[in-house]
Amino acid sequence: MVALPNFSAAAGLVVKAEGSWQKGKVETDAKRLATEKALHSAVEKAIRLILGEQEKEKVKKFLEDQVYGADPMKYVLNYRILSAGWITHFDTLDRTEDADSTQPFGIEKYHVWIEATIDEQTLREDLRELIPPEKRLITEVLVVILGLEDYGTFESIKNSIEELSLVREVSYDSFSSVKTTLKVAVFGSGHDLYEKLREKDTSLIIIPAGLQKVIITPDRGY
Known part of the structure; x- marks a missing residue:
């Protein structure tokens, strides 16, 4: 298997597995x-780093639904093999149906x-619904408000944003009746x-x- 780098994401977690x-x-x-x-094990380790060990049941369900049985490269940017080789195990009698039955002593595994x-x-x-707010990455999201007709409407929208539990901070970027822009720091993403x-x-x-x-626009019913 050849792993080609995926440059679609800016950051990655490095794990050994x-x-x-x-x-x-x-x-x-x-x-x-x-x-x-x-590779599946590496993804599982990354999930446990993000969610923490106390979320074992959530991790188990996500692994069963989204990771095992799927292409592990969905979440892998790249990898390198540190070591590889055949090892004979003498402490187990488990054999798969495809096992080499010609080897009488121990089981050989790669x-x-x-x-x-x-x-x-x-x-x-993909994990956003499972991650507690305090463990989510803080992202700065640009909120663009169009078509404001009065300051009261702006205040109402701003208050609605500030009251959300995932919002950490709201600050002004630009203000006008045509387009007002806010910078909103959130636990999570723009989505x-x-x-x-x-x-x-x-x-x-x-x-x-997009993510950020x-x-x-106020819904004026026309």
Whole structure:
């Protein structure tokens, strides 16, 4: 398996992991499957770093639904193999259906040790509903308010934003009747802000514009 770097995310978590697979009739299958297990293990380690050990049930469900059985490279920016090779295990009698039955003593497994860089931004985005607010990354989101007709409407929108639990701070960037821009520090992303604000204030037309930008227009009913 060749891992090509993925430059779509700015930051990554570097973790080390191990994977192994029992020797079967086709040697290359064991090497490929051991590498995939190591990659899955690396993603699992990154998830535990983000969520913490106390969220074991949430981690287990996410792994079952989103990680195991899926392409592990979804969350892996790149990886390198630190070490790899065959090891004979004499302390187990477990055999897979594809195991090499010609080896009478012990079970031979291919082990891979890797160092992987995990796409933290993508992983956090998929985990956003599971991450407690205090563990979320603080992101500065640009909120663009269009079509303001009076200061009272602006104050109402600003108050709606400030009352959200994921909002840490709101500051002015620019102010005019045509376009007003706020800088909003949130625990999470612009998508999180969009979802929460849409639930809270149905009098606004809210448009997501990426992970770090939200556009708001008062709904005037015409």
